[in-house]
Amino acid sequence: MQPRDPRVEVVLVDDHRMFRSGVRAEIGDLVDIVGEAPNVDAAIEVITRTRPAVVLLDVHLPGGNGNGGVDVLYGCRGLETASGQPVRFLALSVSDAAEDVIAVIRAGARGYVTKTISANDLTSAIRRVADGDAVFSPRLAGFVLDAFGAAAGEIAEVDEELDRLSAREREVMRLIARGYQYKEVAKELFISVKTVETHVSSVLRKLQLSSRHELTAWAMGRRLL
Amino acid sequence: MPTPYERTPGAVETGAAARRPPRRMHRPVEGRIIAGVCAGLAEHLGWSARMVRVGFVLLSLPGGAGLVAYLFLWALTPQSVGGAVERDDGRVPVDPARPEGPARPVDQAAAVVGGASDEEQRTAARTLLVGGGLLIVGLVVVAQNAGFNLRLGFLVPLLVIAVGAVIAWSQLDDAQRGRWLGTPDGPRRFSVARLAFGGFLALTGLVIVATRGRSLTAVWDIGLASLAVVAGIVLIAAPWGLRLWSDLRREQAERARATERADIAAHLHDSVLQTLALIQRRADDPAAVAQLARAQERELRSWLYAGPSGSDATLASAVAEVAHEVEDVHGTPIELVATGDRPLDDGGTALVRAVRESLLNAVRHGRPPVSVYVEIGPSGVEAFVRDHGEGFEVDDIPEDRLGVRQSILGRMERHGGSARVRRLEQGTEVSLALPPLPTNGAAAPAGSVPTHDTTPPAEASHATP
Numbered sequence: 001m002q003p004r005d006p007r008v009e010v011v012l013v014d015d016h017r018m019f020r021s022g023v024r025a026e027i028g029d030l031v032d033i034v035g036e037a038p039n040v041d042a043a044i045e046v047i048t049r050t051r052p053a054v055v056l057l058d059v060h061l062p063g064g065n066g067n068g069g070v071d072v073l074y075g076c077r078g079l080e081t082a083s084g085q086p087v088r089f090l091a092l093s094v095s096d097a098a099e100d101v102i103a104v105i106r107a108g109a110r111g112y113v114t115k116t117i118s119a120n121d122l123t124s125a126i127r128r129v130a131d132g133d134a135v136f137s138p139r140l141a142g143f144v145l146d147a148f149g150a151a152a153g154e155i156a157e158v159d160e161e162l163d164r165l166s167a168r169e170r171e172v173m174r175l176i177a178r179g180y181q182y183k184e185v186a187k188e189l190f191i192s193v194k195t196v197e198t199h200v201s202s203v204l205r206k207l208q209l210s211s212r213h214e215l216t217a218w219a220m221g222r223r224l225l
Numbered sequence: 226m227p228t229p230y231e232r233t234p235g236a237v238e239t240g241a242a243a244r245r246p247p248r249r250m251h252r253p254v255e256g257r258i259i260a261g262v263c264a265g266l267a268e269h270l271g272w273s274a275r276m277v278r279v280g281f282v283l284l285s286l287p288g289g290a291g292l293v294a295y296l297f298l299w300a301l302t303p304q305s306v307g308g309a310v311e312r313d314d315g316r317v318p319v320d321p322a323r324p325e326g327p328a329r330p331v332d333q334a335a336a337v338v339g340g341a342s343d344e345e346q347r348t349a350a351r352t353l354l355v356g357g358g359l360l361i362v363g364l365v366v367v368a369q370n371a372g373f374n375l376r377l378g379f380l381v382p383l384l385v386i387a388v389g390a391v392i393a394w395s396q397l398d399d400a401q402r403g404r405w406l407g408t409p410d411g412p413r414r415f416s417v418a419r420l421a422f423g424g425f426l427a428l429t430g431l432v433i434v435a436t437r438g439r440s441l442t443a444v445w446d447i448g449l450a451s452l453a454v455v456a457g458i459v460l461i462a463a464p465w466g467l468r469l470w471s472d473l474r475r476e477q478a479e480r481a482r483a484t485e486r487a488d489i490a491a492h493l494h495d496s497v498l499q500t501l502a503l504i505q506r507r508a509d510d511p512a513a514v515a516q517l518a519r520a521q522e523r524e525l526r527s528w529l530y531a532g533p534s535g536s537d538a539t540l541a542s543a544v545a546e547v548a549h550e551v552e553d554v555h556g557t558p559i560e561l562v563a564t565g566d567r568p569l570d571d572g573g574t575a576l577v578r579a580v581r582e583s584l585l586n587a588v589r590h591g592r593p594p595v596s597v598y599v600e601i602g603p604s605g606v607e608a609f610v611r612d613h614g615e616g617f618e619v620d621d622i623p624e625d626r627l628g629v630r631q632s633i634l635g636r637m638e639r640h641g642g643s644a645r646v647r648r649l650e651q652g653t654e655v656s657l658a659l660p661p662l663p664t665n666g667a668a669a670p671a672g673s674v675p676t677h678d679t680t681p682p683a684e685a686s687h688a689t690p
Contacts, residue, residue, distance in 0.1 A: 142562035142598065174598070179611045187650070
């Protein structure tokens with residue numbers, strides 16, 4: 001990662017104060033935490049006021065319409081930072097449930113990591129999201145492979161197809177599921193880190209836009225459609 | 226309604242056997258002329274069937290008494306099942322305990338739930354009803370003949386109301402409903418019909434009583450007026466009724482929620498609170514604390530998110546199990562990702578054992594994070610175990626160390642799969658592969674350890690030739 005002069009501005013949304021202070025202690029020196037919020041309504045207010053580059057968003061939150069992080073994402077639609085970049089969201093959760101993951105991603109989050117992530121990994125994930133790239137945890141990658149039928153051998157004929165992954169995207173997802181960092185993926189596939197990021201972003205786009213029935217079913221279960 | 230008399234079916238059987246109930250009359254399916262009443266009676270009494278039949282005909286000739294008796298017996302005698310008599314035919318001296326209505330002890334018909342079988346009870350109740358009805362009719366006829374004015378025009382509607390009410394109210398009693406409508410198919414429809422019929426009877430009786438001796442137009446006017454009153458009452462009472470109903474529903478939902486909350490509280494108490502107490506007690510041992518927390522987290526997670534697909538007999542769940550086991554023993558967190566699933570077979574078991582061995586190596590010699598990725602698809606199974614330690618080369622392992630060579634490489638090859646160990650820039654990765662399920666296992670290129678520079682697409686094609 002290239003060094004960045006201004007530290008990334010981050011808002012921390014989580015209903016557990018202990019967790020918020022823990023994250024603040026761990027990454028407070030590496031990023032600029034400009035605000036915290038314990039629930040949906042406070043989160044929307046703080047994010048609208050501070051307009052950070054990245055929001056660290058817990059999936060399960062009290063308040064709003066009862067949909068947690070999804071409500072925050074809808075409430076902050078179209079917000080931009082001072083420099084004209086959209087405010088980006090990185091979901092942070094203890095939940096493994098596929099419908100939770102898919103709900104926040106489809107509502108617009110740029111990535112999904114679990115709360116057991118190390119401070120260094122979290123910092124680099126935040127930077128990556130701030131740059132407009134996507135961040136996938138191994139678990140999310142595994143879920144994507146499953147949901148798109150890639151593990152079962154379904155491969156898109158053309159890259160633009162929304163309901164299936166391309167062969168290259170499948171390989172990238174497989175390596176991420178195996179615990180590889182982006183630069184390890186790049187080395188493994190003999191491509192640049194930038195290309196890996198492009199593939200991951202494209203998978204994220206498919207995840208958000210695809211009408212593949214598994215995804216739709218989960219989204220319907222959460223009453224998002 | 227549970228009564229102290231209630232017994233299990235087995236107990237009923239033994240009780241019945243000990244008491245040896247009197248033989249019941251049945252109408253045989255074979256050898257009958259009309260409905261088998263005479264044949265059944267003849268068999269029951271040990272008389273000749275011809276004699277009985279002649280007797281019935283003779284009785285019917287003057288006043289029709291024989292006909293009534295025939296119908297009565299027809300209604301009350303069960304047909305023998307499958308040609309054979311239901312009861313055992315022990316030579317019990319036949320006491321003519323004729324099913325003569327009130328002659329049957331009342332408690333037998335209604336109260337003793339445990340003593341009599343369902344069929345017996347039904348017959349008894351029917352006997353009681355029909356017998357009672359006949360008795361009343363007989364009494365009325367006798368009284369009328371004797372010169373008393375019983376005001377039949379008033380009595381009959383009253384009777385109709387009573388019968389209708391009994392039929393309708395019998396729906397309220399669960400036991401009753403079970404006895405009367407215990408048919409396996411369509412009991413609900415029948416029950417509704419019965420309710421409607423009962424209500425209709427009672428209403429008709431009421432109307433007759435209320436409009437006795439008036440002209441048809443007057444009855445019509447009264448009917449309209451009553452209808453208007455009823456409609457008004459319904460209109461006014463409806464909101465109250467609805468309110469009451471919704472209150473009831475809400476209360477039920479609340480009770481269900483409370484039960485659920487109690488369940489959750491009980492579970493949290495048994496698991497999380499206990500573990501928290503343990504953690505406080507062992508606060509000076511970070512490894513133990515981490516291990517406890519991790520195990521508890523996993524337990525809670527599986528409780529919260531476990532889907533219906535929780536069978537132990539699948540490959541994915543078996544891998545998850547060994548990952549958790551290694552995690553518990555060594556206290557190193559293992560990130561497990563699995564896609565797809567398939568039943569556990571011999572090859573799968575070998576793969577699970579190899580994964581376990583690889584994980585043990587990873588937590589002993591490598592450094593966390595340790596991750597497992599298992600991909601189970603139609604083109605075979607691939608598993609990857611990765612750590613972030615120094616890494617090692619297979620060739621550097623001394624010949625006498627059997628762990629990797631035997632438990633991982635050898636085992637996979639014996640089961641038609643393949644395995645290889647790669648040294649990454651940071652850490653080691655063990656890759657295991659199994660051929661797909663339906664094709665026979667020998668199809669895979671056993672013993673082919675791919676070279677280090679193959680890219681994953683080539684690797685996938687390697688596992689599925």
